[in-house]
Every structure is written in structure tokens, then in C-alpha cells.
Amino acid sequence: MAKQLTSRKENYSQWYNDLVVKADLAENSAVRGSMVIKPYGYAIWEKMQSVLDTMFKETGHQNAYFPLFIPKSFFSKEASHVEGFAKECAVVTHYRLKNDKDGNIVVDEDAKLEEELIVRPTSETIIWDTYRKWIQSYRDLPVLVNQWANVVRWEMRTRLFLRTAEFLWQEGHTAHSTEAEALEEAEKMVGVYADFAEQFMGVPVLQGIKSPNERFAGAIETYCIEALMQDGKALQAGTSHFLGQNFAKAFDVKYVTRENKQEYVWATSWGVSTRLIGALIMAHSDDNGLVLPPKIAPIQVVIVPIFKGKEQLELISEKVDGIVKELKARNISVKFDDRDTHKPGFKFAEWELKGVPVRLAIGPRDIENGTVEVARRDTLEKESLQITNIGEKIDNLLVQIQDNIFQKALSYREDNTYNVDTWDEFKSRVEKGGFVRAHWDGTSETEKLIKDKTKATIRVIPIDEPLEEGKCIFTGNSSKQRVVFAKSY
RNA sequence: CGGGGUAUGGCCCAGUCCGGUUAAGGCGCCUGCUUUGGGAGCAGGAGACCGCAAGUUCGAAUCUUGCUACCCCGACCA
Missing domain, CATH: 3.30.930.10 (Bira Bifunctional Protein; Domain 2)
Incomplete structure (x- = not known):
């Protein structure tokens, strides 16, 4: 694979x-x-x-x-709206196909629409x-x-x-x-x-x-x-x-x-x-694959049995049934991956790639000890837990994972947000990526010039933020507030 | 719309310069046996009008011409 x-x-x-x-x-x-x-x-x-x-x-x-479908005439009614979308509209002009003399399917020119239709943008x-x-x-x-x-x-x-x-x-x-x-x-x-x-x-x-x-x-x-x-x-x-x-x-x-x-x-x-x-x-997500937050993950918990032969799988399945019921009772979406066509290692890698937040592995050793191996996708940590009360433990873990994922993304953003006050610093900072908070004189012209020179645009002008007097990073004109620049998708 | 590139089994690709008859390899797929606590091993097997169309030639994946599609870089954008 x-x-x-x-x-x-x-x-x-x-x-x-x-x-x-x-x-x-x-x-x-x-x-x-x-x-x-x-x-x-x-x-x-x-x-x-x-x-x-x-x-x-x-x-x-x-x-x-x-x-x-939208009649073309509707589009022209709001001037700036047309201007914004005109260049990227698919247009329906005909409503019928026919066979030409060579047997190819072609548009029937006789079936032209009176008014062309725009496929909604x-x-x-x-x-x-x-x-x-x-x-x-x-x-x-x-x-x-x-x-x-x-x-x-x-x-x-x-x-x-x-x-x-x-x-x-x-x-x-x-x-x-x-x-x-x-x-x-x-x-x-x-x-x-x-x-x-x-x-x-x-x-x-x-x-x-x-x-x-x-x-x-x-x-x-x-x-x-x-x-x-x-x-x-x-x-x-x-x-x-x-x-x-x-x-x-x-x-x-x-x-x-x-x-x-x-x-x-x-x-x-x-x-x-x-x-x-x-x-x-x-x-x-990371280099092993997706990392999905539990609240959005289609599968929150995957259970991988580790077994030799049919009898062992049956034994494990019995135990797993109980766990599945317990998790489902808590509205946790769970998948028991009992395919016998793939080895456990393959399944581990595959579910990691798919970002399932929690993986449980159960083998003969666990059956003996009444335990289950719990692995979390966000940190890749594994630990062995007693099966008793597993529903509650997993529930708590999912909450922790959800929180950890957010916190991690939040600190990444904080580490990559910069206040910048000089044009040179602005250029090099924008180049490296991240949110760059800088003063701007409020004019379209300046924003365009900055974009031409650095490829950065104003992503957002924060609201509910204290105003701060300053000088535009580009023109030096006065500014009342920092705005957030970045290169964007 | 400009500039560059690619096209070969389901996927990744060798072969193309210098034409030569079973088109190589890896992944995946199928069958069987052995395996199963981090992407299994061995054996066997199926699967390709070499992007399309003309041309050159005894012979074309390979050379020529035309076409088409896709990818990358730019302008445009949730």
C-alpha cells in the first residue's frame, strides 16, 4: 500500500x-x-x-x-453585482441536442433560447x-x-x-x-x-x-x-x-x-x-493525514480487533459489541473495523489518514486483562485503559481532543500574528506568512499598491478592537486602526 | 488569454533522442497457502486499440504534420 x-x-x-x-x-x-x-x-x-x-x-x-437558472436580464439590474460576477458565469443558450449527418451529437441551433440563462453564481x-x-x-x-x-x-x-x-x-x-x-x-x-x-x-x-x-x-x-x-x-x-x-x-x-x-x-x-x-x-492535519475535530468527524471512534483466526475474532467481537453499545448510548459514532482482509497495521495507518479522533485496539492480551488500547489522533499518544466505564472515558477524551485541536490552532495563530510598523519589515514578514497587523490609510489605491508589491491583501478590518493612532505602513498617512494583512487563498 | 510542460493497463511510470516484431517495472486487482499488537510473505494469474487523425516506412509507442485533453506558472477569485 x-x-x-x-x-x-x-x-x-x-x-x-x-x-x-x-x-x-x-x-x-x-x-x-x-x-x-x-x-x-x-x-x-x-x-x-x-x-x-x-x-x-x-x-x-x-x-x-x-x-x-437565472434569466440573463436579472443580472444586469444591479450594476456592481454584474461587474463582480460577469467574468465567471456559465451560460445556457440552447435546450436541445441532435445527431448531425456523421452521427455526432451536436447542439441543435434551432433550439436557441429566447433569453439566455445564467447558471447561478x-x-x-x-x-x-x-x-x-x-x-x-x-x-x-x-x-x-x-x-x-x-x-x-x-x-x-x-x-x-x-x-x-x-x-x-x-x-x-x-x-x-x-x-x-x-x-x-x-x-x-x-x-x-x-x-x-x-x-x-x-x-x-x-x-x-x-x-x-x-x-x-x-x-x-x-x-x-x-x-x-x-x-x-x-x-x-x-x-x-x-x-x-x-x-x-x-x-x-x-x-x-x-x-x-x-x-x-x-x-x-x-x-x-x-x-x-x-x-x-x-x-x-499533519503528515500522517487528516486530523478531524470530534464534533465534525463522521466516525469518532474506530475499533480495530487484533486476532488470529475466526474463534479469536468472535471472542473479541463479543467484547466489542458491549463497547459499541456503550458508546452509541452516548451518541458517539463508532465503527468496528472487523475486515479480515487487512492487517491491523494497515488499518491503523488508514484510519489515521482519515483522521478518526480515537482508535481502540483490542487483542487477546486485552481480553485477558480487561483492557483496551486507546490511541488519540491529535497527539498520536497511546495508552491502555480498563474497559470498565469505557463510554465515559471516551466521552471525556473526545472533549479533550476537541479542545486540544482548537488550542493548538489558536496558539499557532498567535505565534504567527505580528504587529509591524515599517515597510521593510512588512514586506519580509508578509513573505514569510502569517497575519500581519499594520496601519493603513484607508484608501483603495494604497491597498492595491500594497497588493501589487507584496501579494498581500487586507483580510479583515477587526471590529470590537480598541482604536490606535498610527501611520500607514505604505504612505505614512494617518491611520486610526491596525488592519490584518496576509497572503490568502 | 499569455508562457512552459505532459499524454503508455485502475494508478505511478520505463522505453521515444538513434524505428525492428512477447511494451519493461512498481502499486493496486484476482486465486491459493502461510500470516495478523504499526502499512505482511511466497507462488500463480488477469488487465494496454501506447491521447486522436492523417502521413513517411518492409516495419511506428518511437519520425513528420494537424488536432484534442490535462497539468504547472501568471492575470481573476468563496
Whole structure:
């Protein structure tokens, strides 16, 4: 079995690609830039979906579904929105194929659509066209809707999970009667994302707003969570947009106030995608494979029997049955790997590659002593534990692992966050990776120049942070606050 | 869209410069026996219109021309 990974040190992006493929998460498909998400990878997405979906429902949202296809004319209604997405839209122009005289399948030119359809890169336009019909009065507000969907963005260069031509995500779209309420919603949802990233994925994130250059096409303000990967590059893990009345005006969505006045509706939208799986991988995993936090791991505990012959396996299986019941009673997902086609060593390596947080091994010696060997994925430590009360012990261990994974990522981020005050230092620091906190004069021009010279962009402008007088790292103009620069994915 | 590269069993690849008849090897797969506390060993076996199309030649994976696909680097991006 040649499942050796490239090491992170040797080639970080090769390591990432190897890992995604070898851990059976996803693979490239016949269509350039589009991936097949394999069952194990999809199981991780399902865990994420289920937690997020619950969080959305708890904050008052409902799921709905809007169409994949968007009439081209909808797109032109919001100027900056078109500008942002026009270059990466897939377009449907025909609706029929036929056989030509050589028997080849060709597009039937007679079946041209009257109006071309855009495959959604995001759904603001079709949703706001719909909301016009839904919203008449202040009594219809707020509208708090989310959808789980696929979207298509025809990217030049793609990478499994991090950037694919088609990806899965959720997009929340809300409509409010006041600016304050919409702002509150946008902030609330970025907070939900931050909680999810930190408490479930174990990925610490910076929360804040985007600079105008990085803002969503059509938004007044973009809130985001930003995580730091092990190679020192930043990854935008989730965004929440305050859209003001831009879409309401573009799609003429007005409501009547209590005072019987016509007003435009205030909007937000927010989303996270399968890119989170990329974040999860790059935040925690090591040269042995994936490291999954227990709260997101499809399998939390794997049990590997060590046996010679059928009788021994049966004996061990009996013991394992008890353990499985005990773990399941505590809602721990457990897999008993009783394949007789592979040796224990092979299984150890394979489950490590797949990031299962806890592995139990039971052999004849354990049966004799009433013990089980417990190995944790995050630290690779092994110890022998008495089987008595094993459910509770594992439960506690999973909590510890979840916490340890987060703490480790947090201290990595702290060790790789720098305050920098001179341009020379800025250049060399950015080159080495990490979050670089520096003063910026607040202009787009300066941000662009910095990007051209260093490839670093402003990842996030922190909110809820004390202001600090300073001088822009590039122009020397005055600045009231440090912003976070980094090279990013 | 610019620049560079690659295309050979499921995967990784040798062979291509200098054409020669069973296209080599490793991984994986199948069968059997022995193994099983950190990626097993031995024996046997299956599996390839050498990216596609023309051409040169007695003979093409190898030479020529055209095409296609994919990868890497840049511009663009959740």
C-alpha cells in the first residue's frame, strides 16, 4: 500500500492535494475544475450542514429552494453585482441536442433560447425578483430564508474544495424593514459562522469587515471570518453581507410602513461553502493525514480487533459489541473495523489518514486483562485503559481532543500574528506568512499598491478592537486602526 | 488569454533522442497457502486499440504534420 503523503514541509500544496485524494474525500472529475465529493468527504459536509442548519433554525431562519437558472436580464439590474460576477458565469443558450449527418451529437441551433440563462453564481437576483412578490407590507417582514444549493463560478484555476467551478454552499437571504435590523442580522450571522468555526471545526477565526476592494459585489458592507492555515496563508471561511437597499431598488422591492408610506426593503445575504472542508484540512492535519475535530468527524471512534483466526475474532467481537453499545448510548459514532482482509497495521495507518479522533485496539492480551488500547489522533499518544466505564472515558477524551485541536490552532495563530510598523519589515514578514497587523490609510489605491508589491491583501478590518493612532505602513498617512494583512487563498 | 510542460493497463511510470516484431517495472486487482499488537510473505494469474487523425516506412509507442485533453506558472477569485 503506497499511501505515503508528501510532507507539509516538502510541498504544502502537494500535501494538501495528496491528502484530499488519499483520505478519500474527493477527486477530480471529467469536467475541468469540478470535483466528485466522495462518501467520506460528503459525510463531513453533512456533519457541517446539520450543525449549521440547526444554528440557522435557532436564529429564526427557514429553508427554501430557488432555481439554478437565472434569466440573463436579472443580472444586469444591479450594476456592481454584474461587474463582480460577469467574468465567471456559465451560460445556457440552447435546450436541445441532435445527431448531425456523421452521427455526432451536436447542439441543435434551432433550439436557441429566447433569453439566455445564467447558471447561478449566487442567488441574490432571482431571490430579490421573488421577494418583490412576497413583500407588500411591514407585516411581511422580516423574511428570513436560507437555501442549501450548488453554485457555479467559472474559475480560471481551481483546487479541490478551496476553489472549484461548482461548489456546494448555503446562502441566507433576508429582508428587513429597517437598516438597523438588517445590519444586526448581518452581524449576527457572521457571529454564527465564527461560533461554528471555533466550537465545532476547532478553527480560530478573526471576525471583522472587508475593505472596499474585497467587498462582495453589490454589498454596502461585508463581514467575514478569516482563518490562518498552517502554511501561513489566510483563508476566508465565511462572509455575511449588508446589502443596504441595493437589491431592493434594483428589483423594486418596496413595503408599506405602518404610516402607509412606501419604503425600500433592507437586505442581507450570507454564506459558507464546501471550502470549509479545505479550511478544516489545512488548519489541523499533519503528515500522517487528516486530523478531524470530534464534533465534525463522521466516525469518532474506530475499533480495530487484533486476532488470529475466526474463534479469536468472535471472542473479541463479543467484547466489542458491549463497547459499541456503550458508546452509541452516548451518541458517539463508532465503527468496528472487523475486515479480515487487512492487517491491523494497515488499518491503523488508514484510519489515521482519515483522521478518526480515537482508535481502540483490542487483542487477546486485552481480553485477558480487561483492557483496551486507546490511541488519540491529535497527539498520536497511546495508552491502555480498563474497559470498565469505557463510554465515559471516551466521552471525556473526545472533549479533550476537541479542545486540544482548537488550542493548538489558536496558539499557532498567535505565534504567527505580528504587529509591524515599517515597510521593510512588512514586506519580509508578509513573505514569510502569517497575519500581519499594520496601519493603513484607508484608501483603495494604497491597498492595491500594497497588493501589487507584496501579494498581500487586507483580510479583515477587526471590529470590537480598541482604536490606535498610527501611520500607514505604505504612505505614512494617518491611520486610526491596525488592519490584518496576509497572503490568502 | 499569455508562457512552459505532459499524454503508455485502475494508478505511478520505463522505453521515444538513434524505428525492428512477447511494451519493461512498481502499486493496486484476482486465486491459493502461510500470516495478523504499526502499512505482511511466497507462488500463480488477469488487465494496454501506447491521447486522436492523417502521413513517411518492409516495419511506428518511437519520425513528420494537424488536432484534442490535462497539468504547472501568471492575470481573476468563496
